[in-house]
Amino acid sequence: MKRTMILGTILGVAAVNAGAQDIDRLAAEARAQSVRLIQELGGRLRQEMASGGPETAIGVCKDAAPEIASRLSRESGSRIARVSLKTRNPLLGTPDAWEQGVLEEFDRRVAAGARPDILETAEIVAEPKGRYFRYMKAIPVQTQCIACHGTDEAIGQSVRERLHEDYPHDRATGYAPGQVRGAVTVKTFLGN
Numbered sequence: 001m002k003r004t005m006i007l008g009t010i011l012g013v014a015a016v017n018a019g020a021q022d023i024d025r026l027a028a029e030a031r032a033q034s035v036r037l038i039q040e041l042g043g044r045l046r047q048e049m050a051s052g053g054p055e056t057a058i059g060v061c062k063d064a065a066p067e068i069a070s071r072l073s074r075e076s077g078s079r080i081a082r083v084s085l086k087t088r089n090p091l092l093g094t095p096d097a098w099e100q101g102v103l104e105e106f107d108r109r110v111a112a113g114a115r116p117d118i119l120e121t122a123e124i125v126a127e128p129k130g131r132y133f134r135y136m137k138a139i140p141v142q143t144q145c146i147a148c149h150g151t152d153e154a155i156g157q158s159v160r161e162r163l164h165e166d167y168p169h170d171r172a173t174g175y176a177p178g179q180v181r182g183a184v185t186v187k188t189f190l191g192n
């Protein structure tokens, strides 16, 4: 009886340790994919802003962002997307309950003085369809973002009109550099 219990304890510890290593490895992969998405998009955006200004750069966020996210999803076998508490495109960017909780936590931590560029969360979550590894990395608002996500003055009238045409339910404005615009979210099926 005593032996079984000890064995049980040891096995339990071993299982927890394996879980921790697993989560570290999965988090490292998810972090790398998230950084790729943020950097590829940032690079394309800078290019378009420099050559054509915000009006042409709207296309980068509109077409290139979902394109890059689907390519990274195909390559990795995980679902990789961008979500936000205040979406411009609610069809693609609306968080599920877990993601919403994490985004709210990111906002609380930034309000308490944390740097948004280092905020991330990794967790193994049991859902009705199975166990999933879930990861999120905050996307900070940078100076180049406010031409399309800032105050009315920062956006300017012609861009505002163009955005309003494409996104009548746009809530992704009023941001300032240093805030959290949203997050990259990575979801990986682990098994049943």
Ligand code: HEC
Binding pocket: 042, 045, 053, 054, 055, 056, 057, 058, 059, 061, 062, 065, 066, 082, 083, 084, 086, 087, 088, 089, 090, 092, 093, 139, 140, 141, 142, 144, 145, 146, 147, 148, 149, 172, 181, 182, 183
């Ligand atoms: C030229 C205009 C423009 C600039 C500059 C811009 N965005 Fe966007 N952003 C958009 C558009 C348009 C969408 C909607 C994309 C879609 O249809 O999926 C969007 C959507 C997003 C989303 C997805 C969630 C949502 O609200 O639908 C995130 C996250 C985001 N932008 C972050 C940023 C960040 C961070 C920057 C600065 C590095 C930035 N954007 C700069 C136009 C812009």
